[in-house]
Each structure stands twice: as C-alpha cells, then as structure tokens.
Amino acid sequence: MANKQLHKKATQDSLLKDLIKYRWIYILALPGLLYLLVFKYVPMYGVTVAFKDYSSRLGILQSPWVGMKHFMRLFASRDFAILLKNTLFLNVYKIAVMTPLAMVFALCLNAIRNVYTKRIMQTISYFPHFLSWVVISGITFQLFSPYSGTLNQILIKLGMQPMTFLSSPKSFKTMLVVFGAWKELGWASIIYLAALSGINTELYEAAQIDGASKLRKTWHITMPALIPTMVTLLLIDIGRIMSVGFEQVYVYLNPILYEKGDVFATYVYRVGLGQGKFSYTTAVELFNTMIGLVLLVVANKISKRLTEESLW
Structure with missing residues (x-):
C-alpha cells in the first residue's frame, strides 16, 4: 500500500514538473483546446434531439423522449438507400482519383529543378483551394452551361x-470529382512534397x-518513402x-439530380432547415457520423495489420 502511494506521488510530481517545464507549449495549445471544447464538445449535448420529438416551444430539456423512432423512420425511408449509395460512391470516387493524382503531381513538381518555375507552378496549383465553391460553380457554369x-x-x-455536363445524372458525379480535383490538387500535394523533402539524398546517390x-x-x-504518408492521409479521408x-x-444540385447527387449533408439541410424536421435530421446526421467512425476504426485496424501504419 505504501509503495502504491509513493508511486502515485512520484507520478504526480513528474506530471507537475512536465507542466512547469513545457508551460509555454501548453499555453500556446490552450486557445485550440478551448475552441474544441466550446464549439465541438459542448454542442454535442444537442445530439439528444435525435432521440426526442423536439419542440422549439418546449426546448431540448422538456421535449419528450421517443427513443429510436427517428432512426427507424430513416431506415424505412426510400431516401435512405439513395443517400447512402450516393454518399459512399462519391467519396470513394474522390479518394480513388485524388490519392494517386496528388502523389503523381507532387512527384512532377519535385522533379522541376528550376526554383522559380517550381514556385510559379505551385502558386498556380494552390490558388483554386482558396476560392469558395460558389465562385467555382460560377466559373464552371460559364464554361459548361x-x-x-x-x-x-x-x-x-x-x-x-x-x-x-452539369444537369445530366450520368455525368454529375464525374464532374464533381473533376472540379474537386482541379480545386484541391495543389493543396493535397503539399504533404507529399514535405515527405519527398525528407528522403535521404544518399539513397539516390547510391542508386545512381x-x-x-x-x-x-x-x-x-521514392514510392516506399511516400507509403506511410499516403496511408495516413487515406485513413483521414476514410474518416x-x-x-x-x-x-x-449543394451549389450544383437541383431536383433533377436528387436521385444521383443527393447526399446526407444536402438532405439534412433541405429537410432539417427547409421543412423544420430537426429531430429527424439530427438522427440522420448522427447515423452518418457513426458510420464514418466505424469505417475509420475498421480501416485503421486493417492498415495496422497490413502495413504497420495507423493513426493510433
């Protein structure tokens, strides 16, 4: 018993010393931690709305509990299969295109030896990332109307x-992926460029x-050195x-494209805010989040077993 108390006291002393030693790092991290607490964790109480018949008159606390009613309604809805298929397919499509494309683009940029040319190419490729999708949609409508x-x-x-191009259900997903690749390709290649800069040049000299x-x-x-980075980014994308x-x-969606382009995010906005079904759409979004969490955990375990790379 005495040994346990001594061990506990030693641990507390060590923790206190670390807090004092790295106090400025913790102070720098404090605004970010407060942001997460106030805007990410505290609002999670609102998830209880998914299990209630929410009334703005009664508020969250006084609204009656209904259990899994809204989830059962979602699973029985005709929209459920459409939303799940569209959301999964569109994201898998984006990941399948963007992952190799960003890696190849980073390799191409890294192969440019002229510093000024390389910087110009990087600036041009990064610029679309800072444009909003409203601006991007305006440009694409001018081109493809x-x-x-x-x-x-x-x-x-x-x-x-x-x-x-933009109003055809057959080409809608492809156009979204193409526009997304144009907008985010340069930005997505930054981490790969950082990984490339960390490769030991002696390996290339020995190979030469x-x-x-x-x-x-x-x-x-090069490719083996990029695999850990690729796996990490892939797991984040799966999450x-x-x-x-x-x-x-949303900027491209219209009623003609609902069956091929409607996803959980647009459905929640349209039904939740448009029709005032707050409890139902909270249940939809909670289900959406839980599926993402499950996929991330499964993908992380598979990656850890096959490549020994994981997020935790």
Missing part, C-alpha cells in the same frame, strides 16, 4: 449538339552509382468518407 457556356458555344459553332534509372529510383526509393463537402454538392 448547356447553351450559354463557352464549351457548348464552340460545339454549336462546329455543328454539334450541346452537352448537358549502381546505375539505376530515374524510374527505378522512383519505384524503389471523413460520409461527410461529402456540403457546399460542393
């Missing part, structure tokens, strides 16, 4: 039929002496797999 769009005007002058070609160096040195960017989908 069925009759007034620049591309379709060219097709009409060539005697061809205009193409409905052995007569290895550029392709061999890339395959046997967000159910949260398609609301703005990206």
Whole structure:
C-alpha cells in the first residue's frame, strides 16, 4: 500500500514538473483546446434531439423522449438507400482519383529543378483551394452551361449538339470529382512534397552509382518513402468518407439530380432547415457520423495489420 502511494506521488510530481517545464507549449495549445471544447464538445449535448420529438416551444430539456423512432423512420425511408449509395460512391470516387493524382503531381513538381518555375507552378496549383465553391460553380457554369457556356458555344459553332455536363445524372458525379480535383490538387500535394523533402539524398546517390534509372529510383526509393504518408492521409479521408463537402454538392444540385447527387449533408439541410424536421435530421446526421467512425476504426485496424501504419 505504501509503495502504491509513493508511486502515485512520484507520478504526480513528474506530471507537475512536465507542466512547469513545457508551460509555454501548453499555453500556446490552450486557445485550440478551448475552441474544441466550446464549439465541438459542448454542442454535442444537442445530439439528444435525435432521440426526442423536439419542440422549439418546449426546448431540448422538456421535449419528450421517443427513443429510436427517428432512426427507424430513416431506415424505412426510400431516401435512405439513395443517400447512402450516393454518399459512399462519391467519396470513394474522390479518394480513388485524388490519392494517386496528388502523389503523381507532387512527384512532377519535385522533379522541376528550376526554383522559380517550381514556385510559379505551385502558386498556380494552390490558388483554386482558396476560392469558395460558389465562385467555382460560377466559373464552371460559364464554361459548361448547356447553351450559354463557352464549351457548348464552340460545339454549336462546329455543328454539334450541346452537352448537358452539369444537369445530366450520368455525368454529375464525374464532374464533381473533376472540379474537386482541379480545386484541391495543389493543396493535397503539399504533404507529399514535405515527405519527398525528407528522403535521404544518399539513397539516390547510391542508386545512381549502381546505375539505376530515374524510374527505378522512383519505384524503389521514392514510392516506399511516400507509403506511410499516403496511408495516413487515406485513413483521414476514410474518416471523413460520409461527410461529402456540403457546399460542393449543394451549389450544383437541383431536383433533377436528387436521385444521383443527393447526399446526407444536402438532405439534412433541405429537410432539417427547409421543412423544420430537426429531430429527424439530427438522427440522420448522427447515423452518418457513426458510420464514418466505424469505417475509420475498421480501416485503421486493417492498415495496422497490413502495413504497420495507423493513426493510433
């Protein structure tokens, strides 16, 4: 018993010393921790609305409990299968395109030896990231609008039929992924560029002496060095797999495209705020979040077993 108390006191003393030693680091982290507490954790109490028949007159505390009623309503809804399929497919599509594309783009940028050319290319590729989806949608509508769009005007002058790029259910998901790649490709390549800068140059020099070609160096040195970064980013993307960017989908969505383009985020906005069904849409969003959490945990375990890389 005495040994336990001594061990506990030693642990407390060690913790206190660490707090004093690294006090400025903790002070710097304090605003971020307060932000998470106030805006992320405290509002989580509102999740209880998913298990109640919420009334603005009664408030959250006084609204009656209904258990799993809203979840059962969601699972029985015709929209459920459409929303789940669209959300998963669109995100998997984006990850499948963006992951290799960002890596290849980073390799291409890294291969540029002229510093000024490299900086110009990086600036051009990063710039779209800072544009809102409202601006991006305005640009794309000017280009791809069925009759007034620049591309379709060219097709009409060539005697061809205009193409409905943005209003066709068949091409809607592909166009979203293409626009997303154009907007985020440069930004997504930053972490890969950082990983490339950390590779030991002596490995390339040794490979050069052995007569290895550029392709061999890339395959046997560069790619293995990028795999841990790729796995980490992939796991983060899987964690967000159910949260398609609301703005990206919403600015292009219309009733014709609901069956192919409607996702959980846009459905929650339309039904929750548009129709005032707060309890039901809270249940929808809670289900959406839990599925994302489960996918992240499963993917993390698979990654840890196969590649020994994981988030925890």
